[in-house]
Amino acid sequence: MADLQDHVDTATAIGQLDAEYAQISAPARPSPVPHPDAPAPPDPLARARALLAAHPVVDGFNGLAHAVRSIPWCDLELGERSLDTDVPRLRAGRVGAQFWSLQVPADHAGDRAVSATLDRIDQVRALVAAYPEALRPAHGVGEMTDARNCGRVAALLGPVSGHALADSLGTLRAYHALGVRSITLTGTSWTGRGGGLTRFGQEVVREMNRLGILVDLTGASPDTMRRALAVAKAPVIFSHSAAHELTDHPSNVPDDVLRMLRSNNGLCMVGFAADQVAREGTASLREVADHLEHVREVAGPDCVGLGAGYDTGATHADGLTDVSRYPQLIAELLERDWSESDVAALTWGNAARVMREAEFASRAAQLRRAPSTATIGELDR
């Protein structure tokens, strides 16, 4: 029920219809000519905070689960300066939902990759259990919204590394049962061949759609991105990618893929890592805003989101050094004349819509398809 009560101003699952309706009814709105006696508009940062209070940030990627193990002891509620993420700064940053990365090193294979992933899941569960006043587990958009309404940061599990599936759809379903909601398509034999996605790879995407796990294309090869977008029956995401057109980085998304994202109704969550957003040697909050504007222009305002990538060991753009800084970024966008509805879509609305659509597609698929028992041996021989 909660996801029905949570209506976001902009897009809904049936976005086309609403857009037409909006065109018919929109001209009634007067153009914003300020009255001479009107009070001075509040400064952009205050406006950003006010907006974020209603539409907090859904962030696609955070490496805290692993980073927290690299220090001997910490209290996230009190604040932990050696990390990018802690509870006071999540609150200052107006974060409403966070995907916690469960990725494991690319050189882990077989049991080592699987049990390391299960360890990560265990770590996040322990972390969420340890800070019940701050974090609340969420397995879908309904619980995510509930958490926001209770003033908690919704904790979502993902992404898992593609190679941690160990080429097994049963393992994929076990991750889903443990709460995982996004998985990357990287580092596997079924993404490296077959024009980006082998027959087994396509079956993995279909099974993820059936389960309601988001396909995360960050880090995938452009071929894999295109094949996955062609196969997917639900919106896909990039959990932390910027625009390849502006910065030539392997994790960034080419424009043709961003255009495909528009028809897929998916989401590019822009990352803040310095080497992903740097332009002519500078990487600051402004460059991140440039990337957001580019993605919005090419993929559309319904397909852009945030996936900062904190606590991954990467250096972040100046001015966006930790999770408390999202309001500063939003202020910059407001100064660049982003409408409030575009900002609300960027921070919360788009991610909520993508998750809702993925859940809907999953429910529909489960009526038609039984769990897949395909094996890589059968399909990719």
Add this chain to the structure above:
Amino acid sequence: MAEQIADRTTDHFGDHLAQAAELLAEYPVVDGHNDLPWALREQVGYDLDARDIATDQSAHLHTDIGRLRAGGVGAQFWSVYVRSDMAGEDAVSATLEQIDVVAELLDRYPADLRRALTADDMEAARTEGRIASLMGAEGGHSINNSLGTLRALHALGVRYMTLTHNDNIAWADSATDEPGVGGLSPFGHEVVREMNRTGMLVDLSHVAATTMRDALATSTAPVMFSHSSSRAICDHPRNVPDDVLAQLPANGGIAMATFVPKFVLPEAVEWTRAADRNMRDRGLHHLDTTAQAMKIHAEFEAAHPRPMATVATIADHLDHMREVAGIDHIGIGGDYDGTAFLPSGLEDVAGYPNLIAELLGRGWSAADLAKLTWRNAVRVLRDAEAVARDLQTRRGPSHATIQELDARAS
């Protein structure tokens, strides 16, 4: 005269069988070990349309719903076993696949199978007339030396873990391997403590007697033997020695007698040794149950008649286990679909009433049999839950690693 006696025995057996059915209707069987998931994996690659257990599967399997019902089964620990030679490669993912197929069985047959994670769930299933479905992992290789993975298995619903299968693992010795760490290593003790804390039962079937004693010394929760019989009756390493059985009352645990002839019948032990040798000589794994392997087995059997275990053989074990461990610490763990051969009268999961009838003939009371079939196993899970709740108030999850604990020891 001889004929008359036989007739009279048969009549009594018939009466007892009717009485057994009545008893099982009230206190059905909790079976400690059934390898249906592995059989589904090996036979049809988890294609559940090809093995619809709502229909008669006696041509392929020991287990289907009709025969579980006929056998008076009220709760089943489905084994999510994977081969121990998969260790380190795909043992964990194969275990997850096994867990997945149990979940799919529950989705497919909701009128007959009910997910059970607790003793309360088991009682609810009994009240509803459904078969409580629990899961047990068979071998520490399923957690890849990782306590996080152990907790993940618990989160997925696994409620016991056998510490080893047929081979030693890094932190525990198996009954059917050479002595390794001499029982449990320091990390092995930590695994037992963490199992106590999470509420996963420590299963000591398959482990060496040294491992049994180490685990009993460390465990603060009741332990179980999911499918092991008595070593005093049949001297096979898979069975439980009397000194260990005698520790069960103090521990509160349960030894669930298994039906596997090669463990329970002394003549069958020797015969099996020869049969296994024959399989290995032909280049096959001795536990292989594929069509080709079964054919080779059949040829061997034609040349060397197989000694037959009977219901009475199992009853002999239960009589002895009852004597040593006490009526509150015994149960049943058939190992159906995990073994090629079974005693006459216990050929499939419909056979439990024959065993109950045999025990009635030996003078077991209705109250004794209720403990054997249902009450002991449910109590053990409930007590383990209580221990876990208590430990969780005092201890957080363990993050110990095998490198830390076992390097320090050596």
